[in-house]
């Protein structure tokens with residue numbers, strides 16, 4: 001059975017949607033989301049900060065790094081400030097390919113296919129582990145001989161160590177042109193450690209897809225071979241901070257970073 005079609009068990013896209021205040025979720029998602037909120041109340045701060053990080057990273061890439069192409073993996077249910085909206089607001093000719101493996105995200109993909117006439121958006125129903133298929137399909141919208149940004153925000157923790165998440169980022173970046181970027185956000189195992197351990201255990205007891213939190217060193221490892229854009233891998237509200245989000249001295253169990261392929 002494809003667990004992702006079963007609305008009777010929690011699925012991360014819909015749980016995340018609930019934490020963000022959305023309504024595209026089911027009782028099982030809400031129960032799991034509430035249980036995590038009970039053991040880790042900061043989760044709602046963390047997910048909002050992650051969306052703000054997405055906005056800052058995409059704006060940086062378009063306006064300062066000159067990027068015009070994005071491959072957004074683990075897109076999530078459409079929300080405020082989707083990648084193409086942020087990118088095309090800065091440069092309407094930006095092209096974005098979205099990838100997710102949740103059929104409910106696919107059902108809502110219409111909201112992601114609202115490209116500016118100058119640019120393009122596309123949606124692919126695929127698993128991030130299927131890098132060959134993703135790159136092949138993305139090439140019909142993106143020119144992969146030119147720099148592009150791979151976005152993996154809040155998704156690598158859905159890939160257990162056994163499935164070699166480092167190989168996934170490695171394969172994707174190896175296929176991209178020099179001057180391409182990797183953007184990652186990843187929940188932390190070494191900030192608010194006790195709460196993160198408990199809430200992850202609570203979630204994993206209910207959900208078919210197990211989550212793996214990772215340390216600063218483990219998240220940094222995803223950027224091996226790339227040049228980290230300052231300030232490096234940091235708690236993501238501290239990455240080129242904006243007006244939104246928690247105070248800078250807040251301890252946020254969520255890392256973010258941006259790396260450039262030399």
Ligand SMILES: C[S@@+](CC[C@H](N)C(=O)[O-])C[C@H]1O[C@@H](n2cnc3c(N)ncnc32)[C@H](O)[C@@H]1O
Nearest residue numbers: 013016074075076100101102127128153154158
């Ligand atoms: C927590 S949401 C993050 C959404 C968005 N990237 C953001 O940062 O706001 C994670 C998304 O990754 C998707 N996802 C999880 N595992 C995946 C996999 N193996 N392949 C593709 N998508 C996956 C989920 O369906 C969900 O939509």
